[in-house]
Amino acid sequence: MPLEFSTEVKDGCPLDCGLCPEHKQHICLALIEVNTGCNLNCPVCFANAGVGYSLTMEQVEFMLDRFVETEGDPEVIQFSGGEPTIHPDLMEMIQAAKDRGIRQIMVNTNGVRIARDDKFLDDLAKQNPVIYFQFDGLRPETYLTIRGEDLLDMKLKALDRLAEKxxxxxxVAAIERGVNTDEVGAILKFGLEHPAVRGVVFQPVTHVGRHIDFDPMERVTIPDVIHGIVDQSDGRFVLEDFVPVPCCFPTCQVNS
Structure with a gap:
């Protein structure tokens, strides 16, 4: 359980908002959305990223301090957005998390600056966070549909540059029916073979914010993804490999 709570129980779950005394589990992964701006304009974006806010260092430090107060020994913080790599204070935010003893720091990114900005990558490598990397498939048409442009070569370049560092x-693959449900096996195989990759996350597309037209009765579910992994992995995985857990398994190299 959390060491401290931030709000009181007033109307009961789910009407109250915040870390109230009804929470029976600690925070497995804290996420700070440092901005809403982005250097892409994806047709699929649950955050509906665009012009909006950017948090100040003071605001982020307050959030980090509160995270430590509620957890005592916090495990994972993820900086997200928008696109956090375009925030001018990202490196200082990562350092602030390190200074507070947070064990694992993640940056959620589309990879554009990693692929194209040498100085940024050098600075990022010095901080060495885990990169939570948007990667929707291995076909150009997948990116044309989900991201609005062919980003495959850029994605591959960014991953190779991470490996070099x-x-x-x-x-992290956003999975949409009729677009890339048949690529989960290929994404897994690619991840197993690439030297920079330590984990693969499949996220069924959330149809909020910006999204392509969809039939709510045909949306991709987590069981759909699990069956796709089993069917497309040439026997490497079976259904019994997948069990729900409240937090990341303690021996995992990467928590996400």
Missing amino acids: GMDAVL
């Missing part, structure tokens, strides 16, 4: 990445 000795950095770790988690592939």
